[in-house]
Amino acid sequence: MTRIRLFEERTLEVLMQGKLASTMCHVSIGQEAVAAGVCMAMQPQDYLTSTHRGHGHLIARGGDLARMMAELMGKATGYCKGRGGSMHITDMALGHLGANGIVGGHIGIAVGAGLWSSLSQNRAVTMCLFGDGAVTEGVFHEAMNMAAVFRLPVVFVCENNQYAMSLPWSKSTPAVDFKTRAAAYALPGVDVDGQDVAAVYQAACAAADRARRGDGPTLIGAHTYRFFGHSRGDPSAYRDPEEEKRWRARDPLPLFKARALAEGWLDEDAIVRIETEARQAIDAAVAAAEAAPPAADSVAFEDVYAPSGAQQLIDKAVSA
């Protein structure tokens, strides 16, 4: 969580300095516990699909900060050769099947990954993260239904940060908990405090276990909040400052810190060490990204097609 927070803060700085390659950038400050809790529940062979607000998901999955920052800056060393930008940073080698710019666009992909896991019995679980906005897209419904019918090993996690751009959750869909939503597909549904990393972790573990046992999907609603605007240039004028204050009081980082100290999971020293290491890692990542060469012009024209019939490349697909 610390790494995510610091990475996102630094991203905003870099953005302000005009160093990003794209104008599209969505940070997840305030939502770190969801990314961390979900990814901690994953095993190495598992898959993850992510969103336009996906930096945290990849960091929690173990993504390389330098390659991420390089991608943001459009550098040759970036995860997508400097061509994907913030919205598509992805590390397929980690089973991360892509951050997606189409809201809901990856939910079907998660079903497909789950389908192949079910057919090939590769014991992988797919964690499908999406925002509250995606819940009202048709694909959400089709995917929940298909995953339920085929009992696929997919865990659907709605990262409900209360807003889809300016649309509050209460106007997006009737006030229904995720348990009730899931019941429409005869699936278990869980509502969890998305500011509490332990709670998210527990829910994700239970769902992943269920999936791995072959009992099918689960729908998790992780209730959280984005502390900043939807994207740069959004002052969140549609939000009540009181509401923001209430949520900021439940910042997942201090909440975890307090809990960790109270439970004796970590001592003050360890916390300082974590923070220092995170800061250093991010400093190093930014430095490396800044030093890296920009994406070559030719990169714009590469990789439209995979070499035809190239079996090697096909087999390079994140394999089971």
Added chain:
Amino acid sequence: MTRIRLFEERTLEVLMQGKLASTMCHVSIGQEAVAAGVCMAMQPQDYLTSTHRGHGHLIARGGDLARMMAELMGKATGYCKGRGGSMHITDMALGHLGANGIVGGHIGIAVGAGLWSSLSQNRAVTMCLFGDGAVTEGVFHEAMNMAAVFRLPVVFVCENNQYAMSLPWSKSTPAVDFKTRAAAYALPGVDVDGQDVAAVYQAACAAADRARRGDGPTLIGAHTYRFFGHSRGDPSAYRDPEEEKRWRARDPLPLFKARALAEGWLDEDAIVRIETEARQAIDAAVAAAEAAPPAADSVAFEDVYAPSGAQQLIDKAVSA
């Protein structure tokens, strides 16, 4: 119901005689009680959206049998000038907003009609009929959600005839009743015996009343059965003959007849009269359709666009 049954039977005959203009034709024998029950609950100003299996809906709404039969035969006097065929027979003057060949394609249209009713306060309710196959299309979900959020005067009626082509309902979606499905949108849901016209009528009335009061949509699951194949040339090999037998034992026509006699709604004479009149009406419709001229060649090229800016035409839209 009698009219529908006889019309559909005659349609199959005409089809076998090779007199239909299109190869597409889906009859609703076995499902008459749903069409009848739903349309009886409608007021003159109300709207209806319909499906590829829509003959019964239009007949129940008061459609002209001769124009329907003419449409099936591709005649100039058909509802759609002989250009729409079985799958699109429609009478806009009756607030029938179209039989649709895309499964689920009209559900958004129903939401739009409801939206305009809500905005213009025209006191119309929209009855949206669709098959069980449509329930798993994304549009179903989007439409349910949007209608719920805006509390639109729409009644969603799933005519669950147990199969989407060869796919049984049990493999289409998990076994969940419509009450539970509706709960995902905080809406009332009702499961009703689709072979019992009185039950369908009651449910539709209750839902229409609720909609007219401004309390929003309802989801009705009317459980029924198609006695024949999906379309011509489908022997329904995927169905258990025992199952067919069980359902045929619950033919909505004799069920209604028995009930009507028992309750004293109708006497034998009245029933004979109804049947005779229906048969005469259909004979007349077929005769008129056969006598009508075929659609002129020029009809293929007309009506691609409405005359631009033609306010008259725009105002001709089924008005509020």
Added chain:
Amino acid sequence: MTTLMFRDALRQALREEMQRDPRVFVLGEDIGRYGGAYAVTKGLLEEFGPRRVIDTPMSEGTIVGAAVGAAMVGGRPVAEIMYVDFMAYAMDQLVNQAAKIHYMFGGQINVPMVLRTQQGTGRGAGAQHSQSLEAWFTHVPGLKVIAPAIPADAKGLLKSAIRDGNPIVFLEHKGLYALKGEVPDEEYLTPIGVARVARAGDDLTLISYSRGVHVALEAADELARAGIQAEVLDLRTLKPLDIDALIASVRRTRRVVIVHEATLTGGLGAEIAARLSEALFGRLLAPVQRVAAFDVPLPANSRLEKLIVPDAARVVQAARAVLNFSPQETIS
């Protein structure tokens, strides 16, 4: 005349039409309180209230579907889809429903709706937020497609579209919203289906639309410095195409370059090139040239993005090729 930004001209059109006709309403994602992702609808919620400025859930298919349904029963909806890329969720409602209803149902009803959406490059927004998909729409009978290049047309065409009575796809370009231009003070409508001469000239014709017109004009300026007078035609309406105007210009100049930001293969330029090559066979002094985006997706990297889409330099180069063309090269 008043100088207005493109987005403000669009907003004026919406306001005037909403004032004129109580049946006109707007719906879409983030168009109310947020004022639209590109601020076109800013202030309309305050002026017209939530019954006529409707913030919808994220459901592109049903936004379009609802517009179709409302249009059929008496409303005059103007739906906004935030990026044309998201139309990939809503093609059924537009193509199988809106475009076909008038025909399929024997002319019983029409679908007077406008679908506003936004497309194109300029923000390094990447492969899923920068496409130009007009060719999908222009291929569909029953739709009309409009893509204005200047504020005055943005306003006049949007007003005409709202009154047209057919389903209309109205394509704005994300790179044009801040463009300023003169807009008449009195009420006016710009006719659908009529191209505009953006610059007169006799030496060759540059044909474009939307942001491409400005690329063409920039190229024309550069050519003018070399003494070459290019005529620049702005299609304004992409379907129906004002083919007569194009033929008339090219019949005179005998040389033509078509410019668009959509990818080359299967872009609208192909249709125009095919028609001009046929109509002016033997009259053209050089083959029709197309300057379009290369056939690749778009990178989320503003610098790389620019390499893919046409710029004035590429247009000038194509123009020079057309001007210097010597027929001997291909006759063999």
Added chain:
Amino acid sequence: MTTLMFRDALRQALREEMQRDPRVFVLGEDIGRYGGAYAVTKGLLEEFGPRRVIDTPMSEGTIVGAAVGAAMVGGRPVAEIMYVDFMAYAMDQLVNQAAKIHYMFGGQINVPMVLRTQQGTGRGAGAQHSQSLEAWFTHVPGLKVIAPAIPADAKGLLKSAIRDGNPIVFLEHKGLYALKGEVPDEEYLTPIGVARVARAGDDLTLISYSRGVHVALEAADELARAGIQAEVLDLRTLKPLDIDALIASVRRTRRVVIVHEATLTGGLGAEIAARLSEALFGRLLAPVQRVAAFDVPLPANSRLEKLIVPDAARVVQAARAVLNFSPQETIS
């Protein structure tokens, strides 16, 4: 050689590839117990079981989405969408996802999937069940598009598509399933991107694909009776286009007619006409002619439907116009 129906040739391809590679599986609506709406997959469920022949719920978007996801992690899905018209529900998954994933993610992964679907007229199936939408797909970088005309190619191309490693749209024509043709007995692959000479000739070139090839051949027969030898080229692959083969033929014949069943405006014929007109400027003896469906939706009336799509008579007429063309007409 064995004589097979088109649908049987397709089924052989699926069977052979499923036997060869355990990663290949098929999914779609009514493809298992029902055997497919057009009986292509009949018997596969019995042979390969429900884990490799998957009857899905009605959810076109997620059928395609699931194919994309499965392809990314090691599967080789072949998805069936019953009618191309229903692709309007699934354009996001095909265009924004499948086509862009390899590029957008820096080449990290590819999407080896085949999307089989069926299109065209011939059954009076109406506006929502008869479209020919290849131009939507050929406009999208990252996709390959195939549309075979004969059983041998149906088989050979489907096998190649399954092995290609890119997202492929495989377009079948509803009017061709019962067509019989010779199919080699030994295993073979038909290369993607290579056109086929369906009939050799020197007087003019007829270019088509899918069912249009048979219309062109019929026209060629009629022309032959008048002593005119038309060359008929079958594109087979629509994207990438084998433009070199087309140019080579037309360079020789100097006259060309393009035939397709999609509507004229913005159809693939426009792209071909644009390219040929450019490449063979000054070499052509007549303007490129396109014979396509008129720009209207399709009626659910078999008799009227026939009036809209090309038939041999219209092709012959266009061919005669091309042959009799006298350049004086347009040079002015």
